[in-house]
Amino acid sequence: MKIKLNERGFILAEFLIALPLLILLLYALVTLIIQTSxxxxxxxxxxxxETEAxxxxxxxxxxARTAYSVKIEPATSLIDAENLILKCHNKSDKSTTLTDNLEKRVYAVYSANGKPFHVYEVRQNEIFRNPITGGxxxxxTIVRQxxxxxxxxxxxxxxxxxMESDVTKQKVKFTTAVYMPGYQSE
Amino acid sequence: MTVLDAFAVLTMKNNQRGFMFLSAIFLTLIVSFIALITLNAKYKVQQRNSTLYLTAINLANEQFAFIEGDAGDIPTEDKKSYNGMSESSEPIEFKISTSRNGNRFTVKVEWTVNGETETFESTKTIYQTGGQNSNEN
Structure with missing residues (x-):
């Protein structure tokens, strides 16, 4: 490398200015990537x-649209939750499958093996418990109410x-209602 | 490129002087632009309009159920929501209005967030007295 006499020290000076700048920029870039992630x-x-709720x-x-019977039971004393038991056998309503017409559906809230409270759908014979939320x-997610x-x-x-997100601790609360045309009082 | 620049100093030719300094300036501009875009996006993400939209959909469905069951108006507390904000702040109030054209019911849900008014509208056919219900959203 050949450097003229009057240009001595230029590379060192440039290096001394640019290197801290580069370090600063790299730090900013890494911070940005972490924040974005x-x-x-x-x-x-x-x-x-939101999707699970x-x-x-x-x-x-x-x-509930196809149910003729509805029963509400307390789910647990630990949170403000109830279980819903629906019996769906309504010929006047347009159900899509045979199981929709005949099955008892239970929407249960419980905590399995110390995990957070989730909503499960329990089918007719109470063997199949399908988790709807969590996992x-x-x-x-955690069911709060x-x-x-x-x-x-x-x-x-x-x-x-x-419901609450276990990651962000963000809570969402939705209220809705459904009309049950086939409901028969017992 | 920038890391290589640091090593390139050692083998730098005369006509390449200032290149490293220039690349640092360009990198500053690029990082600034990325930061600007990301930080702008952050606020939009945090507004969580999708949650409020879902709240409005569920409220409209609630209103339809109340119309079908001839159950009057939905409770006032249901029309207030803390979704997307802390409970210490003022809840967002949803205004629900219903219009009717024969058996076609239209429910309009309005709410204001950050000075902007959002609207959700849903229409459903309801036979209140026929015993058989059909719907179309």
Whole structure:
């Protein structure tokens, strides 16, 4: 490398100025990548939370539409939750499958093996317990509240669901209601 | 490229002087732009409009159920939501209005967040007295 006499020290000077700048920029870049990853993870976890909450409400309302009987029981003393027992056998309503017509559906809230409270769908013979919420690798969810209020004379089932993301601690609370045209008072 | 620049100093020719300094400036600009875009996106992500939209959909369904069951108006506390915000702040209030054209019921849900008013509308056919219900959303 050949450097003229009057240019001596230029490379060293440039190096001394640029290197701290580069270190600063690399630090900023790494921070940015970490922040972006964190935002992305939180975003996905919140999406999982919303999707699972809506899934629970969709399933309950769809089953309640075809149910002729409804029973509400306390689920656990630890959280404000109830179990919903529906009996679906309504020929006047348009059910899609035979099982929709005949099965008893139980929407139960419990905590299995010390895990957070999740909503399970228990089928006719109570052997198959399908978890509807929780267990998602993108972000677990916790059921904080699942309450029902049924008005027999109006055939309206009122549902309140509150869930929390285990990742972001974000809470969502939805209330909805479903009209049960095939309900028969016992 | 920038890491290589540091090593390139040792083998730098005369006509390459200032290249490292220039690349540091360009890198500063690039990082600034990325930061600007990401930080802007962060606020949009945190507004969580999708949760409020879901809240509105569920409220509209609730209103339809109350119409079908002839159960009056839905409770006032159901129309307030803390979704997407802390419980210390003021809840978002949803305004629900219903219009009717024969058996076609239209429920309109309105809410205001950050000074912007959002709307969700849903229409359903309800036979209140026929005993048989059909619907179309």
């Amino acid at each position: 964190k935002i992305a993870r939180e975003q996905v976890a919140d999406y999982v939370l 809506q899934e629970v409400l969709d399933r309950i309302t769809a089953d 998602n690798s993108y972000g677990d 699942l309450k029902y209020y049924f008005v027999p004379e109006k055939k309206v089932l009122h549902i309140t669901l509150e």
